[in-house]
Amino acid sequence: MSLDNMLAYAEVYEILNILEEEYVEKIPKKIVDFFEKERIKEYKPDIKANVPLIDQNLKRETFVLLAILNLNYWCNSQEEKREFLNKLNENEKAMRTLIEKNNSDNMFEGRGNNDSNNVQVVDISNYLPIKYENQSLFKNIVDNIRGFFKKK
Numbered sequence: 001m002s003l004d005n006m007l008a009y010a011e012v013y014e015i016l017n018i019l020e021e022e023y024v025e026k027i028p029k030k031i032v033d034f035f036e037k038e039r040i041k042e043y044k045p046d047i048k049a050n051v052p053l054i055d056q057n058l059k060r061e062t063f064v065l066l067a068i069l070n071l072n073y074w075c076n077s078q079e080e081k082r083e084f085l086n087k088l089n090e091n092e093k094a095m096r097t098l099i100e101k102n103n104s105d106n107m108f109e110g111r112g113n114n115d116s117n118n119v120q121v122v123d124i125s126n127y128l129p130i131k132y133e134n135q136s137l138f139k140n141i142v143d144n145i146r147g148f149f150k151k152k
Contacts (some may be wrong), residue, residue, distance in 0.1 A: 004059055005061055006043075007040055007043055008061035009061050011042050012039075012069075014029070014044070015053075016032060019046060023074060027069060027073050067088065103104075
């Protein structure tokens with residue numbers, strides 16, 4: 001198991017510990033136990049409920065795990081799942097376009113034509129349950145996670 005995965009497990013576990021119980025209860029106990037068991041216990045991520053997750057220097061793997069949890073346990077309908085997957089696919093296409101345009105093989109082609117700045121990744125931040133209003137700490141985290149994956 002990689003160090004990055006174990007750090008991400010610690011971050012997800014910390015997020016789950018501060019989420020409202022209604023969201024944690026939707027996740028099978030064995031999955032929550034897995035995060036608890038496989039995380040690096042010495043790593044104590046400082047998750048702030050009043051700061052968007054995207055601004056908290058979390059591991060990329062953490063966002064992937066939260067997206068999986070959202071898709072499997074927090075999306076309330078098939079339509080919500082489809083919409084979420086469509087946004088993820090749009091982001092994947094946008095990222096591939098950026099990578100292709102910035103490929104070192106193409107570095108000298110199209111000099112002065114910086115189209116890569118015109119590629120926009122779709123904001124999927126509203127799909128995770130975390131917002132930053134005057135709500136309870138747990139509700140803020142839940143709304144922020146959901147908000148991370150929804151288009152603003």
